[in-house]
Amino acid sequence: MSTTTTPPPGVSEQDLARLAEHWGERPSLRGWFSTVDHKKIGRRYLVTAGFFFVLAGLSALVMRTQLARPEAGVVSPQEYNQLFSMHGTAMIFLFATPMLFGFGNFLVPLMIGARDMAFPRLNAFGYWVFLFAGLFMWASLPFGAAPNNGWFAYVPLSGEQHNPGLHMDVYALGLLFLGISTTAASINFIVTALKLRAPGMSLNRVPLFVWAIVATAFMVIFALPALNVDNAMLFLDRRFGTHFFDPSGGGNVLLWQHLFWIFGHPDVYIIVMPALGIVSAVLPAFTRRGVVGYPLIVLSIVSIAIISFGVWVHHMFATGLPQLSYSFFSAASTIITIPSGIQIFAWLATMLLGRLVLRVPLLYVIGFVVTFVLGGFTGAMFALTAFDQQVTDSYFVVAHFHYVLIGGAVFPMLAGIYYWLPKITGRMYHERLGRWAFWLVFAGMHVTFFPMHLYGLFGMPRRVYTYRSEPGWDGWNLVSTVGSYLLAVGLLLVLVGVVHALRRGRPAPPDPWEGDSLEWATASPPEPYNFPVLPRVHSLHPAWDERTAESVRAGATADRILSDGRRTLVTSELDAHPERAVQMPESTLMPLVLAGALLVFFTSMLFAWYPVAAVAALAVAATIAVWLWPSRRPDEELGVSG
Amino acid sequence: MSLPVEKTADPTVSAARYARRRALPRRLPVLTTLCGLLLLAGCAGDAPSALNPGGAGATRVAGLWWLLFWISVAVFAEVMALLVWALVFRRGNARVRHGQPLRFVTIAGAGLPFVILVAVYGVGLRDLAALGDGPGPDAPTVEVTGHKWWWEVRYQGASGATANEIHIPVGERVKVRLRTDDVLHSFWVPQLMPKTDLIAGETRETWLRAERAGSYRGQCAEYCGTQHAHMAFLVVAQPRTDFDAWLARLDAPAREPRTDAERRGQQAFVQGTCAACHAVRGTGAAGRVGPDLSNVGSRWSLGAGAVPNDAGHLGGWIANTQTVKPGNAMPPQPVDAAQLPDLIAYLRSLE
Amino acid sequence: MSDGGGVVAAATGAEALSTELPVGRSAGWWGMVMFVATEATLFACLLGSYFYLRFQYGPQWPPDGIGAPELLKPLVMTAVLVPSSLPVIWAEHGIRHGQRWRLRSGLAATMLLGMTFLALQATEYAEKLKHFTMTTDAYGSLFYLITGFHGLHVLVGLTMIGWLLAASLRGGSFGSHRHERVRNVAIYWHFVDLVWVAILFTIYLSPRL
Ligand code: HEA
Ligand code: HEA
Ligand code: CUA
Ligand SMILES: [Cu+2]
16 A cells, blocks of 8 residues: 555656756766765665675684584684684674664665655765774784684783784774764764654654664663773773773773673664564564554663663673672663563564564564564573573573574564565565575574573583583584574575565565555655655554545645755654755765775774874864865855844 | 593482472473473583582572573463464454553563562572672682683692692582682683682682582683683592592692603603793792692693593693694693603603 | 755745744754763763772772872863853854854954863873873873873864864854854863863862862
């Protein structure tokens, strides 16, 4: 039930032509580098993050091959340590968050009925920084200089004395570099969702996915600085001999852990939250009804975002802090499961009261429920300090976080890929191929990671490059390895499916699923200006709502067409009352230049070419100055009186 | 079965019995199978399994685990039942508009979990308090120092030292004081006691108590660099008299060489590079960079669990440690081939 | 950041309907506020680290050999930096009324105060470096990291103000219909001032408590 056909009745041919002229970008090499279109940028995020996922996944396959048998010699210990560190770091920082931000970039403006993100050039800048930071980190692997201290890089092992070479400098600088991108994207999401919502989309009509992205962005704003401070101090300790983490100089090694997990715990929700948002976005189309308990889910999202800042010590339950503080953090970690429970049961209720259409996206959602709940349970177990002290740093923890990360984040992403592929590419995927891939991925995931619970309990610590056969872990490890190959084959089929859709897929109609949110109320793929007429939103399910559909038909007012320039509508924060139309920036190379200057800066910091770094810093300042330099206007237009 | 020495009890049998005692209601055949699977795997091959506890701390936690396990099974069954119900009875294509069962969501998603969680939180606190309830001031105290990548073990009141092997009297609480010489490590004996990290610049304490004699594998559980994989140790619980005798030997000079080969070996050891890093009580060798070797002949392994302790592996270790345990802190030694058998003979004799 | 020209277009554009409604916070304002929020968290983490290390260290703080910091100069620095927000406010109000001269002179005054602050900080460093450096101990590391990081922010703020000043001297940049950049820089500058107060308390006053 698509609410629009192209051209929609609400706009004239002339308006459409003008919109196309103002928003369209002629394909050219320069255009490729200078685009600020959120859809292109979102797509690039998805592809780039997918690429890093394959790299990190292949690292995991090498690890699993090494661990298949006791005392195997596939890789040396030094290589293994780099592999697992890069695997973890890349999966968390270069795959999970950017992948979900890719969905966010593509979808948020569409879902809220806007023509772009609030800061399109900043958006492009964020992408380039992400790309460069990712390449910066991966480039170290072929040189044997990749981070080798796990994704949380505990001191003193990550200090200069115990870990000379570039490994941990790559880590610290790479994450600082990447942090710029994540912060920029987060600010952009918040402002976009606050100011660019279509008229009528008051807070109680904001799609759950957008709520999730905004809550995530707030978590980034308040969590990422802790990681940045941590990495800055690590870098100073390593390079310039400061003593933040050096007990012999008055420093303290636990400071690293506190700061890391003050970031790190919110970070795991930063990953899962948008993924849960995808679940809420996908369900209505395949249960044929809206998600049950919208206000409860919003409440859960907000409370998870807040509580997640108060549980970090549960990653430090074995460090011997006072029991009183353990009881507090144990209680907080226990409580944080409740909002997740609410969401799970809201989705179950949605399915129980809906009518299920068992297509591939719904399969992944079901896979998600099964897997995430299991992972959540082990999380709730860790919340009890006594139990955690037994299993922490064992494969039991590895099992937990792959259940929540793969079940809780990757499955929803896959659901999202199949669900929005028609919207993103304008092509339908192949259903049977998709089903095969699902079952392989689902089975592979459980065969790989379920046994880890067992051998974790049987005493196998994590981050070991090999083990002896006496403790009896070998059989189970072999099972895990076999499972990981299955999983890889499944993911390969997903990839094949995407390529197949691009090459051979049936053209997709604007609304193949009868989805409920606004992205389905426009063409597939959307025109550069997203909506010929910005809709006026009348309900939580605008694409199912006759009045919203009516608002883009004949009689649409000019203030929602805005065809004289590259413009979109700014509305009020709470009620989305129209405030004014704003001019959106044209495509520009500035973001790329700025990101390039930053790349030079971080690279020269890495190799200690400080004069070059200083020049690069000046270039950064100069680029920003030029970028934001006000255009010259006549005084009367500016309103100058003296 | 190459690890343990002086094994008295058969853990397989007692573990199964133990778990049966602990397990909550288990009528349902599926669940029994599940649990059986876990246990089977836990006991096969002498895993140092947390589900096969041999001491006070781990026993508590195993109990807690089974409680959590059965609760999870129950809640998971509930979720699956609802999911399957939807999948079986709720297929279709028509748009549905009715129903906002907020009460169901609140009760099933928040109310019930809250009740469960408060209860297990209480149990968890009780167990945490029990784990923190260490031995009194007069308890025997072991001083354990973590090194990359081996464990130095000393006893309060005794001058000798050993490595990668901790002896304790059965049935008594033994205090363990943990320090690290370099990076973070973590002290973990799954069958006896959950982990305590070794924090650079600080001292941590934990305790051990084994209910039955036997040996229990422990391992470093905090990533500590290249050879974190090979930083295991063994806790040997023995009757008090045996323990006292062992401790007395730890204080006495090492066994004197008896054969010519051993004497030559001792000479090579003391006058060669070895003494710079290793100590053997009663000889001139007093290095403290590497493990004390006064009783190396009777230890369960070489290189903190890297290889079994026998003549062949010892020769291999001395000839080139770096192929045995790549990256470890003992550099390859310039020992000429003629000396090697003597060194082996000498070190094997140190019991 | 979104182009301030949008305001102009909105005021002069064709669709009176949307532009004549009362206008709320702009996207740029929210962007700057969020940026300041994350920066403030950064400083909170730094100051939190200071107190953490201090209380883990033991009773003697600053550690042996480094006395509690002298107060006179930091108080003078405070007296220079905190009031430097006033000319910015005055300038911003001026340009809202289209008075470019107020913008220019206000920004210039703030530049002057900010540069004085940095100069004072340089002499402060010259003195301190004789006693201890960043590598002396954790206290030294914290002292130079926190004050240095703040100094860097002052420098960035000054660059922004200088940039505004240059643009306003060129003419054709700001007026009563276009002053979003001025407001955003002002927000940033107020933030830099405010953080200094927190630093004054943490680094200079708290060791004396
Ligand atoms: C997507 C990421 C993600 C998510 C969502 C979670 C979710 C949770 N995590 Fe997890 N966690 C990680 C990623 C994640 N975690 C990672 C990466 C690590 C390891 C880092 C490392 O060491 O490398 C980790 C480690 C980790 C630890 C430290 C373990 C250790 O190192 O010793 C703890 C301890 O408390 C913990 C707890 C929790 C809890 C309580 C939840 C809860 O949010 C779960 C809530 C969900 C449910 C409980 C299921 C649904 C609820 C119901 C069906 C209602 C009924 C439920 C009950 C009655 C319990 N996690
Ligand atoms: C989102 C996060 C994420 C994801 C998706 C994964 C996915 C996987 N992880 Fe990951 N893992 C982490 C996050 C993640 N992991 C983290 C944070 C750690 C901790 C690191 C640390 O300790 O510091 C960790 C640690 C970790 C370990 C423990 C290492 C150790 O402690 O020594 C292991 C071991 O088996 C492992 C395995 C795997 C496997 C087999 C997959 C598989 O799911 C991967 C499957 C993917 C692919 C195989 C690539 C895609 C393939 C194609 C598209 C097809 C093309 C390829 C072919 C030719 C087949 N992971
Ligand atoms: Cu020591 Cu790991
Ligand atoms: Cu956590």
